[in-house]
Amino acid sequence: MxxxxxxxxxxxxxxxxxxxxxxxxxxxxxxxxxxxxxxxxxxxxxxxxxxxxxxxxxxxxxxxxxxxxxxxxxxxxxxEGEPMPGPGEAADDTLRLYFLCAHPSLTPASAVALTLRAVGGLTTRQIARAYLVPEATMAQRISRAKRTVSGAQFNQPGNVATVLRVLYLVFNEGYSGDVDLVAEAIRLTRQLAARTKHEEVAGLLALMLLHHARRPARTGPDGRLVPLAEQDRSRWNTRLIAEGVDVLQKALTRDRLGEFQAQAAIAALHADAQAAEETDWVQIVEWYDELVRLTDSPVARLNRAVAVGEADGPRAGLAALAELDPALPRHTAAAAYLHERDGDPVTAARLYAEAARSASNLPERDHLTRQAARLNAQLRS
Amino acid sequence: MAKYLLLKHYRGAPAPVNDVPMEQWTPEELSAHVQYMLDFAARLEGTGEFVDTQALSPEGTFVRYDGEGRPPVTDGPFAETKDLIAGWMVIDVETYERALELAGELSAAPGAGGKPIHEWLEVRPFLAEPPTVTE
CATH class of the missing domain: 1.10.8 (Helicase, Ruva Protein; domain 3)
Structure with missing residues (x-):
């Protein structure tokens, strides 16, 4: 085993x-x-x-x-002595444990750590290594989380939304270490999807599968980020895409749309395009409209502006971007991209360099610096 | 969670409010300061937010490559260098506001007269791993 x-x-x-x-x-x-x-x-x-x-x-x-x-x-x-056999369906226990470990009284990081240990069965050391903190710190984070939920009723119905947020965090912020947290997030979401018919659980699973399918193409041999438009689509995992699309379609037929289904639909439309030029940006913008309606999230609005730039031209994208708070993460990077598409490499180069300085992670900073350097070299010659 | 470096300077930061050099504190004041730092780190371990703390010797050397087959060139220490790092603490916290709150507490470590030093600490975010979902 x-x-x-x-x-x-x-x-x-x-x-x-x-x-x-x-x-x-x-x-x-x-x-x-x-x-x-x-x-x-x-x-x-x-x-x-x-x-x-x-x-x-x-x-x-x-x-x-x-x-x-x-x-x-x-x-x-x-x-004392021999245990009493417990009442009820054993299959429900797993589900209840997801709810307990993502209890609304926990902070997101505590819920993540507790879920990985009690639902995922990972050791404290594995979780600590995955999140690059000392084992003693992670042990404390987990035992505090346990104390926080110790008074919670195990039998109470839980909140699916908080469970999904926890699983999404594990997936989206999967760092390094000897445990593949992205794969672990998919395993835990699959296990959850097998126990509940909730359409957003299916939506999240589809989203994970469709993004995970691109992983082989997302980084170059030197570790650099390869943007979606430049990815070698023959390296996308077609089996995961087929499964993700299938899971999503079944969820969508239930006609109870949620943010994860909408995000998965956008990922599915990207997966559907054989080449970047064949992407159905008009439909993607429509899904972003849904996503904005569902979440009112500034990040969704920002991504929508970029999609508008593809569907209706860079001027339209810049106009959509102008309505948003310039302090949003990746706002400057999006503006740089749209200005380049609009035939203004001078502004684009300046904005790429500015975006690089405020990037929150190293591969993204390197990518943006490289974009600025590419344009500056073009401008010199 | 996001990691932040709380950076402590020997030189280069604005002057603290309680600006008395350590060697002029009483031994009891020094002990109280050290105990405060230990307690702070222990408390952060208890809240699951502690990553690392280290102190650096003030004496450093500048080193650079000097061409193929030649030993590296060394220079310094430079008394005029503006910025000098004394040490750091690395924390892993839920929000930027929490990082500022903890830096504020660390800056309240007692100094001369047992009063808070009000030392200026620099809070620097770590660059993280890229997210999986990018659109």
Missing amino acids: NESLLRELVPAVIGLLLRRGADFAAAEDAVQDALVEAVRVWPDSPPQDPKGWLVTVAWRKFLDAARADSSRRHREVRV
Whole structure:
């Protein structure tokens, strides 16, 4: 059994312990301990029933910890002997755990860390490395998060929107380390989509698949960013695109549009174009209109202005951009691009250099600097 | 989350309010200052926001390439160099406002007379990884 199959069992096992009366923090610790033992023991003696094995071992770890804790505090052990079988459908436990780990009382970063550990089954060390912080810091972030949700009712219906925001954050801000957080976000969203018919869950899954499909083409051999228009589309993963489009179409037929479905629809239209010139920008602008209507997000308005520039010409794009706050991230970069398309390389070169100085990440800064350098070289010759 | 560098200067920052050189503090004031810094770092670890803290020696050397097959040229230290870094703390926080709040607290570390130094700290955002979704 490989590690990710083992990790798939984690939320259901935690859920079972919760229904047997364990509190969340203790249940989660006990299951992590059981995982460590599974990794040690299973290669030599694989269990017949992996989930049953994990439940038994995790429950024992939980009881041991509870006894040690109560003897430290000179109190009686309240949970005794053989566990009571819990009521209800076990399949719901996983779903409830998603809701608990994305509880609205948590900050986004705490919800992300807790979800990766309790739903994803990752170790604190793996999560710490992925987010480039010390293990002790991440351990504290997770245990604070557990304390925050300890009073929350496990059986209460949760908020799908907060779960989706957490999964989107894991996907969109997937850093480095030995864990591929982008792939992990897709795994967790797939698992969620298998348990709920919510159309925005499908929308987010489609969005992830369609963007992930472009990953091989997004960076050049030297690590540089390759913008969408210049990507080698033969390197896009057609299997992921087909799956993403299929998931999206099924969601759209339910006629309950949400922001993730709208974003996925835009990604699907890009995926549909064999070459950048064949992109259906008119339809993309319509989807951005939907997205702006749904979210009223300044970022959506900015992206819409760029799409308008493609659909109706750079002047129209610049006019749309002029209505937005110039302090928006990537506003200057968008203006530079539209000015170049409008035949004004002098202004474009100046704006690209300005955008590079305010870029929030290194590959983007390098890309914008290269754009400015390219135009400046053209202007000199 | 975003990472920020809280940069402490030996030289180059505007003068603090409580501007008495450390060597003129009492030993108790020095101990109180050190304890404040330790407590601050421990507290940030507790909130899951601590990444790193380091202090630098004020003595540095400038080094540059001097051509093929030649050893690097060294120079300095330059007493006239305007900017001199004393050390830093790296934090991982939810918002820019939180980074400013923490820098403000760090700047309140006690100095002479047990009163806050009101030292100027420089807050610099790290460049992050690019997002996955770009349109």
